[in-house]
Amino acid sequence: MAFNTTATIASFGGKLLKLTHKSSSTNTSMGLNLYLPPQSSSSKVPVLFYLSGLTCTGDNCSEKGFFQHGASKHGIAVVYPDTSPRGLNIQGEDDAYDFGSGAGFYVDATKDPWSKGYNMYTYITEELPKALFESFKELDESRVGITGHSMGGHGALTLFLKNPGKYKSCSAFAPISNPINAPWGQKAFKGYFGEDQQEKWKEHDATELVKKWSGPLELLIDVGTGDNFYKQKQLLPENFVAAAKEAGNDRGINLRFQSDYDHSYYFMASFADEHVEWHAKRLNA
Amino acid sequence: MAFNTTATIASFGGKLLKLTHKSSSTNTSMGLNLYLPPQSSSSKVPVLFYLSGLTCTGDNCSEKGFFQHGASKHGIAVVYPDTSPRGLNIQGEDDAYDFGSGAGFYVDATKDPWSKGYNMYTYITEELPKALFESFKELDESRVGITGHSMGGHGALTLFLKNPGKYKSCSAFAPISNPINAPWGQKAFKGYFGEDQQEKWKEHDATELVKKWSGPLELLIDVGTGDNFYKQKQLLPENFVAAAKEAGNDRGINLRFQSDYDHSYYFMASFADEHVEWHAKRLNA
Numbered sequence: 001m002a003f004n005t006t007a008t009i010a011s012f013g014g015k016l017l018k019l020t021h022k023s024s025s026t027n028t029s030m031g032l033n034l035y036l037p038p039q040s041s042s043s044k045v046p047v048l049f050y051l052s053g054l055t056c057t058g059d060n061c062s063e064k065g066f067f068q069h070g071a072s073k074h075g076i077a078v079v080y081p082d083t084s085p086r087g088l089n090i091q092g093e094d095d096a097y098d099f100g101s102g103a104g105f106y107v108d109a110t111k112d113p114w115s116k117g118y119n120m121y122t123y124i125t126e127e128l129p130k131a132l133f134e135s136f137k138e139l140d141e142s143r144v145g146i147t148g149h150s151m152g153g154h155g156a157l158t159l160f161l162k163n164p165g166k167y168k169s170c171s172a173f174a175p176i177s178n179p180i181n182a183p184w185g186q187k188a189f190k191g192y193f194g195e196d197q198q199e200k201w202k203e204h205d206a207t208e209l210v211k212k213w214s215g216p217l218e219l220l221i222d223v224g225t226g227d228n229f230y231k232q233k234q235l236l237p238e239n240f241v242a243a244a245k246e247a248g249n250d251r252g253i254n255l256r257f258q259s260d261y262d263h264s265y266y267f268m269a270s271f272a273d274e275h276v277e278w279h280a281k282r283l284n285a
Numbered sequence: 286m287a288f289n290t291t292a293t294i295a296s297f298g299g300k301l302l303k304l305t306h307k308s309s310s311t312n313t314s315m316g317l318n319l320y321l322p323p324q325s326s327s328s329k330v331p332v333l334f335y336l337s338g339l340t341c342t343g344d345n346c347s348e349k350g351f352f353q354h355g356a357s358k359h360g361i362a363v364v365y366p367d368t369s370p371r372g373l374n375i376q377g378e379d380d381a382y383d384f385g386s387g388a389g390f391y392v393d394a395t396k397d398p399w400s401k402g403y404n405m406y407t408y409i410t411e412e413l414p415k416a417l418f419e420s421f422k423e424l425d426e427s428r429v430g431i432t433g434h435s436m437g438g439h440g441a442l443t444l445f446l447k448n449p450g451k452y453k454s455c456s457a458f459a460p461i462s463n464p465i466n467a468p469w470g471q472k473a474f475k476g477y478f479g480e481d482q483q484e485k486w487k488e489h490d491a492t493e494l495v496k497k498w499s500g501p502l503e504l505l506i507d508v509g510t511g512d513n514f515y516k517q518k519q520l521l522p523e524n525f526v527a528a529a530k531e532a533g534n535d536r537g538i539n540l541r542f543q544s545d546y547d548h549s550y551y552f553m554a555s556f557a558d559e560h561v562e563w564h565a566k567r568l569n570a
Contacts, residue, residue, distance in 0.1 A: 010511065010545040012555045063550065064348050226295065260295040265348065270297045 002131045012072035013038040016062055021131060025123040026085035033058040035068050039075030044140040046283035047077045051148030051155035055102045057082050064265035070276030076283060077139055081128060085117040098184050099191050106155030107204050109192035118192060125159055145169035145279040149268055151176055157206035161213055169282035171220040171275045173268050174227055177240035178207040184234050210244045218252035220278045222271050224261025287416045297357035298323040301347055306416060310408035311370035318343040320353050324360030329425040331568035332362045336433030336440035340387045342367050349550035355561030362424055366413060370402040383469050384476050391440030392489050394477035403477060410444055430454035430564040434553055436461055442491035446498055454567035456505040456560045458553050459512055462525035463492040469519050495529045503537040505563045507556050509546025
């Protein structure tokens with residue numbers, strides 16, 4: 001077994017496993033949570049990857065996100081990975097909430113010293129699913145969806161758009177939708193890729209990626225109108241939809257502005273059921 | 286307005302208000318959360334008091350308990366008070382997790398120095414509801430229920446049993462059901478009342494109180510079989526049911542042992558919908 005199970009917690013009729021494993025992508029031990037719904041004891045179940053936002057680990061959403069409620073109903077496993085390597089001892093890695101620890105941005109860093117472990121793109125798209133499908137035979141690797149919040153919404157959109165066919169469903173909560181034009185994204189890409197690597201930046205920008213998408217595109221995206229980061233133009237979901245429209249790919253995008261909701265887990269919990277149902281329709285089809 | 290509203294947060298179609306007010310019972314400022322369901326904008330709604338357990342404030346359950354999910358569906362307001370006064374500057378008040386700050390035990394202390402503010406019984410049963418009903422006309426004071434977790438389950442059971450007619454519905458999660466025979470309860474009652482005040486202790490012991498109850502008694506109580514505090518005999522729900530049975534009052538008590546569930550919010554979140562429905566049936570009847 002590639003994973004150590006440090007706790008098994010009953011939740012909504014299923015169980016939440018607290019796991020750790022050695023990652024060759026990040027060169028660290030990585031923690032994550034895996035929710036196995038009750039249906040997984042008798043049959044293979046689809047898997048929804050939930051990518052967290054800045055500062056979070058896989059714990060926050062498993063406690064406050066309410067995804068287990070819908071996942072139990074629809075028979076879907078949920079994977080809650082961490083948001084970066086931890087403890088690489090890179091100078092300054094813990095100095096800011098929006099860069100380094102807790103802020104891996106789901107990219108493979110190319111710039112020293114971050115390239116020695118900040119490889120969350122490879123970790124999430126390759127290493128972690130491979131390890132999970134080897135260790136947990138109840139997970140159906142042919143039915144995988146992806147979602148996420150804020151930085152994790154950026155992760156969900158970009159990983160989905162960069163890997164046609166890998167994910168059968170995608171949704172996002174308050175995603176950073178055009179990071180190359182937003183302060184958070186610019187800081188991260190400058191640090192992980194370098195200031196002069198504009199082509200590399202675009203490879204991890206959902207708004208750039210959607211321009212090149214071919215084929216049908218179905219996405220559910222929720223953004224709260226009371227979200228201060230939306231107001232500060234960190235998220236820019238309109239840019240994403242405009243780019244999709246220009247490319248003729250916007251018809252299946254359901255961008256919903258939810259009145260008064262903020263950027264917190266209160267927002268996500270309120271719409272978690274609807275997102276899980278969105279994925280269930282596609283993963284259980 | 287007796288309350289300051291420090292934040293208004295959209296949640297499950299309604300709004301969660303973060304409130305503070307001056308309390309004459311505790312001689313401090315007290316914080317709480319009030320969830321107003323969407324129905325409260327057009328009609329009076331019943332009110333469910335949720336009493337938290339050791340170490341908690343009103344925040345924990347509003348983030349992790351998911352009572353808002355059911356409360357929104359059934360049109361019930363939820364009050365999440367704090368668990369003790371804070372900042373009375375009593376020597377030792379912050380020294381232990383199970384006594385003093387965060388551990389008010391829903392009693393009025395009679396022993397110095399705690400009697401100068403550790404009056405959570407009067408605060409929860411009288412001062413706070415009076416202030417809420419004066420300030421929030423959408424709350425229906427004729428339809429009030431009470432629930433709680435662990436120390437708060439003890440609070441829910443004892444406040445219900447000591448005040449016939451005040452609460453129309455009662456439930457509890459992993460309640461400390463016989464505190465005079467459990468380490469947590471003995472420590473608290475010794476500190477707040479004194480070691481020699483056995484009659485006073487019994488006045489705040491659900492197992493003692495249920496012996497004297499007359500009339501119908503309907504209670505929903507959930508306890509996890511994986512709850513370490515249950516195993517350590519801090520909760521003793523069997524004593525409560527045995528006492529009720531001896532008094533001929535056990536027929537309406539639904540004590541459920543939930544396989545594998547622990548003492549955490551993961552447990553409560555899993556059964557919050559069912560508890561809210563239990564209250565809704567009685568408060569909306």
